[in-house]
Amino acid sequence: MDGSGILKGLGVTIKRLIATYVDDFKRGKARYRTDEGIAYRSSAEVQGIFTIQYPDEKLPVPEEFRFVPFLVGEEQEDGTLDPRCTACGICTKVCPAQCIWIVRSKDPKTGRPRPKPAEFYIDIDMCMNCGLCAEYCPFDSIKMDHNYELATYDRKADNIFDLQKLLKPVSYYAQIRPENYKREEEARRKAEEAKRKAAEARAKAAAARAAKAKAKAQQAKKE
Amino acid sequence: MSTKPKDEGLNSPQYPIPEDLQGVVTITTLDRIYNWGRRNSLWPMMFGLACCAIEMICTAAARFDFARFGMEVMRASPRQADVMIVAGTVTKKMLPQVVRLYNQMAEPKYVVAMGACASGGGPFKEGYNVVSGIDQYLPVDVYIPGCPPTPQALIYGLMKLQEKVDRQTIKEVYGRRAEMIPIPVLGPDVMDPREYDRIREYTRQKAEQEAAAAAEPEAAQA
Amino acid sequence: MSEQTVMIQNEEDTLLSRFPKVVRKDERKGYEGYVVEANALTDFARTLRDELGYDYLSSVTGVDYLPQGQMEVVYHAYKTTGGPALVFKVQVPRDNPVVPSLVPIYPGADFQEREAWDLLGIKFEGHPNLKRILLWEGFHGHPLRKDWREPYFEAEHKPYKSRFPEGKVFRAEERNPFGKNVDYPAGFDPAQWTPDNTNALIYEGLGRVEKASDDLPTEQIVVNLGPQHPSTHGVFRMVVTLDGETVVDLEPVMGYLHRNHEKIGERNTWLMNMPFTDRLDYLSPMSNNFGYALAVEKLLGVKPPERAEYIRVIMAELTRIQNHIFAIGMFLNDMGAYFTPSLYAIEERELILDVFEAVAGSRMMVNYFRFGGVARDIPEDVMKKIHDLAFERLPRRIDELDRYLTNSEIVRVRGEGVGVLTPEQAIAYSAAGPVLRASGVPYDVRRAEPYSIYDRFDFDVAVRYHGDVYDRYLIRMDEVRQSIRIIQQALQQIPEGPIMSGKPQYQHRVPAGESYGRVEGPKGELGFYVVSTGKGNPWRYHVRAPSFINLTALAEMTKGQKVADTVIILGSIDIVLGETDR
Incomplete structure (x- = not known):
């Protein structure tokens, strides 16, 4: 108990203090406000100052990052967004906080339900950002957003997201989650291909059957 | 953004x-x-x-x-x-x-x-x-x-x-004086002191309803 | 027949022959253990502890079997030398549930019995201090009873029918006559209400000392620390009686973060509980996921594929590292080092959180485990980052932290000999995790009853022998090093392959029965007791929270210490209120 332990400990802090300056000199301006700088400051090698100067620079979020959900809409020619959602209701069933409400739309003529949501609400003040809705959506329609800058002054007005607020274009989704988007598109293309092939095969088989039946009938006629 | x-x-x-x-x-x-x-x-x-x-x-x-x-x-x-x-x-x-x-x-x-x-x-x-x-x-x-x-x-x-x-x-x-917010009281559930009258009214109605519900099956039996 | 089965057979013979008629095996399908008559419980427990070596009562909880009209108290006892649990139960009628208290035999049952009283209304006869623990005196009813309904009650089970296809958005408060989450019993008059006497009861219950001599007359005063106090790591309250600066008695008061985890959990579907477990011990969500997944997988009878097992272990150990270094940082904060050690610790923690964010999607609330696997595979670049952390950065930084703190005279003087818990006390109070091991009991669930693939790794169970605050700090350092070892091995062995067994699904038909899944969480033994009736929702969902049960020993550790030391003793237990109060 001669105080050497404390001195040794202080040595560690001084070393860290010096390291900040050394690193600043070594890397210079490239250390701040550049993408490489941010990448370096969040890598395992980082020495010295660690701070991300939000809001001047932002810590990039990884692809899987999830905040609140949004709905993916296909861009139409007239500029509107058509939700991919088919109002199947799986997201309302898996949601642990039960914060999703869907009204299925009806065909105005027949009155029968149509596979499109008429209304879609998510209460952001209940949502627990768990991502289960996005995980189990069979139509890749509901996804988790990257935008975390959502603070408001009035929650009653702003924090129940309706269809209009939830809908975002496919291009936005492709931009925030490129890998997932690629994978899903690939799967969809394959599924469609398989469907088309199956349909072709069916048509072929049907044609063959028809030809056979015809031949048979002709033969029967002959006889 | x-x-x-x-x-x-x-x-x-x-x-x-x-x-x-x-x-x-x-x-x-x-x-x-x-x-x-x-x-x-x-x-x-x-x-x-x-x-x-x-x-x-x-x-x-x-x-x-x-x-x-x-x-x-x-x-x-x-x-x-x-x-x-x-x-x-x-x-x-x-x-x-x-x-x-x-x-x-x-x-x-x-x-x-x-x-x-x-x-x-x-x-x-x-x-x-x-x-x-x-x-x-x-x-x-x-x-x-x-x-x-x-x-x-x-x-x-x-x-x-x-x-x-x-x-x-x-x-x-500047110089604004805040209003004191009455401190909620822990009763059978949390109670806002400003709401005592409403609570009394509510519990009275509830008691009446329960009494009516209890009386009903008896009436049905009779 | 293996040695273990022979031993269990012998135990069974002993117990059944010793207690004829009053003890029988639990024959219900999917259940295990013994059913003990209430009047024989004390003798039964004494036999278990003294003769069969089940010295560690891990979990006590109640289950409300409403259709059968009975309450059941479920006990899980273990041997500190390792091995499986011995489960025993007491069944009592629901309208008057009275069970003899086991506190005289296992003092660790204290808080857990109080919790069962508070939430289920089971009376424990002979309990020294049977008060409400999570709620307040005067609260109306016992909320975990199946026929008790909360103000925002909507339906018995999720998913609610009102959400689809005719979902009309509503806020629950709009339906409540008061516009908020409250309800009052019929005929209640607030003017007649005397404010709750919780405080009075606590103050009365505190011990005082008889002064031997009156050379220096001091007054014994009661001091409240918390619930808003910077040293209590959240909303926790300690009421202490002080004689001068010396603590005469202490009572922990909790429930300030009781957010009804279990009640909500019994309404949720099995999968929905996964993200809720993240919010238990919010510093180590991966471990919570792990425990819950194990408990349900036991019932479902599924086994995750190899790669998923390795990913689970890597994630659980990373969690342990970040939890322990954060705990050390905060502990030093309590000790008066102010912010520097915690800043250093949080820097490393942030890097680990980056890994979680990239893999699971969120820094803290990971929701990563699924029944039979994990949600996502680890991407290539993140794998490299884990490599860098495990092989380069973390070992270096832990050494640095070690140099910085371990031999510092201040840390040693403040820590050595403070808050001592002897091994006997630690076992008796059911302390778990670092608290137990710092007292010289080498008990680690990963070794005592290996789960997942922990039997494949080469690691040491860290153990220290003084049982003081300083040793609890050291043991966390040791455990971080062992965790790094495990991660290094796992990274070298991890195979390629699928990460889910079977198709991902959101509705699970879980066979009826009970199951207790436990893992060695960073805070100690984290257990999940679930009961299924074969429906889509658990009938009972109970969490054996190490933070909560470790607090049972707090009073014992602080008596006779200085009041300034209570703060660091609490810091050395490392509690998280989300788990303590649930």
């Missing part, structure tokens, strides 16, 4: 400064200088309730560092704090303490509801011991959604608070 408001510092935007004097002279209003001082020294209360408090600690730590906004002075005493960051689920058992802490803060004071729980009960909303939104008891200035909000989301919310501070005037802030 640019969020940063143009930093005009102390200058009031409506008074243009000649180019050769920029950086030397500042033309400002009393309101602006007053608010400039306040917005850059918002001291939060050292007060965490649940998960969000950990993100608040991370915001205070080296990586996000809200000392850059003059907020590093986390005060454990409400008397010295300007902002109450309600970081986490407010339970009924904790509610009287939260209200008492708010009452003890000096004006001008602000409340930030951090996270889904503090804003509206969050995933625990249905719980029997959970207050669904601290705004039922305290006036909330900024709501930050998320469960939990990431440190950057919290800083964004605090910047929104700074914007709000900017918009206030000395007249409305």
